[in-house]
Amino acid sequence: MILKRSVPLPLLACLFASVAMPAQATTLEEAISAAMNHAPEIDAASADADAADARIKEARGHGLPSVTLSGTIGYGRLDPQGYFGLPASNVTPRAAQLTIEQPLFTGGRVSAGVAQAKAGSEAARAGETMTRSQIVVATVQAYGNVLTTRRMVTLYEQMTRQMEQIHRAARLRFEAGESPSTDVSQAAARLAEAQAALEAGRGLAVSADARFTNLTGLSPQDLQPVPENPAIPQSLDEALNIARANNPALAQAEAALDAARAGARGARAERLPTVGAFAEGSTIRDQFFPDYRADGATVGVRARWQLFSGGRVAAKITESDSAVRAADARARAARSAVDEQTISAFQGVRSAVLVEAAAASQAAAAAQARDSVRHEVRVGMKPQLDLLDAEREATAAAVNEVSAQSDRIVAAYRLLALLGR
Incomplete structure (x- = not known):
């Protein structure tokens, strides 16, 4: 049979301290x-x-090209005053436009x-x-x-x-x-x-x-x-x-x-002008009379001087x-x-x-x-x-x-x- 003896903790601490590495300069x-x-x-x-x-x-x-998306939405009442026989009604006018522009000069x-x-x-x-x-x-x-x-x-x-x-x-x-x-x-x-x-x-x-x-x-x-x-x-x-x-x-x-x-x-x-190519797409609803609808797309060149x-x-x-x-x-x-x-x-x-x-x-x-x-x-x-x-x-x-x-x-x-x- 093998006998086991426990080592006291204070003695272990002293042993570890004795082998501790010296402080480095x-x-x-x-x-x-x-x-x-x-x-x-x-x-x-x-x-x-x-x-x-x-x-x-x-x-x-x-x-570099820039892309801009803008839009509006509202709520109101539109009365065409009988124009084209259109009655007054509540509308939700809304519009959105997407523009892509690339500077050329x-x-x-x-x-x-x-x-x-x-x-x-x-x-x-x-x-x-x-x-x-x-x-x-x-x-x-x-x-x-x-x-x-x-x-x-x-x-x-x-x-x-x-x-x-x-x-x-x-x-x-x-x-x-x-x-x-x-x-x-x-x-x-x-x-x-x-x-x-x-x-x-x-x-x-x-x-x-x-x-x-x-x-x-x-x-x-x-x-x-x-x-x-x-x-x-x-x-x-x-x-x-x-x-x-x-x-x-x-x-x-x-x-x-x-x-x-x-x-x-x-x-x-x-002092010089700027020139850029652009492409735009837009959509409009309920803008001028009830159920008004319009969509558009444009491609062109825009200059400013x-x-x-x-x-x-x-x-x-x-x-x-x-x-x-x-x-x-x-x-x-x-x-x-x-x-x-x-x-x-x-x-x-x-x-x-x-x-x-x-x-x-x-x-x-x-x-x-x-x-x-x-x-x-x-x-x-x-x-x-x-x-x-x-x-x-x-x-x-x-x-x-x-x-x-x-x-x-x-x-x-x-x-x-x-x-x-």
């Missing part, structure tokens, strides 16, 4: 992906782009409307791309800020503890008559400075965490270190060519110019021409701005890489100098003030190093945003 790419799925700005931009696409179908619809109104709608769709899609790029850059910056502020808090906590030890040692030496009260005052001042920096850093960390959560919907826990830069163009000329071809802000400006030109063509089309509009069409043409000039000026300004921003961003990436390397060297040198000064102060070779300065400089250099790492990755993604990537 969040990488920068995961944060960006979460922001793409979380940001309401992207949903709004996508909806705007879908609406712009729908306007293309609407514009094309003006050149619109003077360019339909094609101009379609072109204008297509340009609007291109502008909306460029706006969606620009929104996505802005969210990516903001997420990268928020990611770096979380890492920077948390490192700041850690460094300031360490500096505060060091300042507390230095202040305690200075007070003990003063009480023993080995040092002047100036050392105690200086140590107290630097301790207060470190405590203030620590509280400011904690405040910045709370704000950075809130910004990161707002962008990604994630809790900023266990973020991975800032990665290496993504692939960027090797030369400035290559970066400029890519930006001129793909920059979303420039694409928006050029689409706006295309839309303005299409609007000008549509305004001039108002407005010969005088009181200056409305001329004013519309002038307005549209002015809109074209304005859009052209904005497009030229956008091209210049994109070139300027790309040059600045490309150089900014290179500068950020060099600054990061210099900040790392500075941090290492400052830490080494602090350790040396700490030993020299301990043996009486240097005054206490030198150690206070060395602690502050080492902490500032370490903060600059982590800040430079964040600046470097943000600069790279800002360049990619200008390139439309």
Whole structure:
């Protein structure tokens, strides 16, 4: 016989907990992906782009056949006053008409409307791309800020503890008559400075965490270190060519110019006639005398040409021409701005890489100098003030190093945003 033993539930819970998978750290790419799925700005931009696409179908619809059904029905009394010997009687007058019409010539109104709608769709899609790029850059910056502020808090906590030890040692030496009260005052001042920096850093960390959560919907826990830069163009000329071809802000400006030109063509089309083929069928009952019946069918061509509009069409043409000039000026300004921003961003990436390397060297040198000064102060070779300065400089250099790492990755993604990537 096989004996069965039940395992207590608390023990089972402990066993499952012991084999639970460790929490996964969040990488920068995961944060960006979460922001793409979380940001309401992207949903709004996508909806705007879908609406712009729908306007293309609407514009094309003006050149397609239309079918209209209309009808009336009523109740009343009709008295022919003895005409044709017809008596008065209650009637139900009713009529129905079905019209099918196909535009044959619109003077360019339909094609101009379609072109204008297509340009609007291109502008909306460029706006969606620009929104996505802005969210990516903001997420990268928020990611770096979380890492920077948390490192700041850690460094300031360490500096505060060091300042507390230095202040305690200075007070003990003063009480023993080995040092002047100036050392105690200086140590107290630097301790207060470190405590203030620590509280400011904690405040910045709370704000950075809130910004990161707002962008990604994630809790900023266990973020991975800032990665290496993504692939960027090797030369400035290559970066400029890519930006001129793909920059979303420039694409928006050029689409706006295309839309303005299409609007000008549509305004001039108002001077021309419209021609359409139509077919109509109608039925009428009880309309003129009791039991009146009439059915009809017509096929033909209908034309309309407005010969005088009181200056409305001329004013519309002038307005549209002015809109074209304005859009052209904005497009030229956008091209210049994109070139300027790309040059600045490309150089900014290179500068950020060099600054990061210099900040790392500075941090290492400052830490080494602090350790040396700490030993020299301990043996009486240097005054206490030198150690206070060395602690502050080492902490500032370490903060600059982590800040430079964040600046470097943000600069790279800002360049990619200008390139439309």
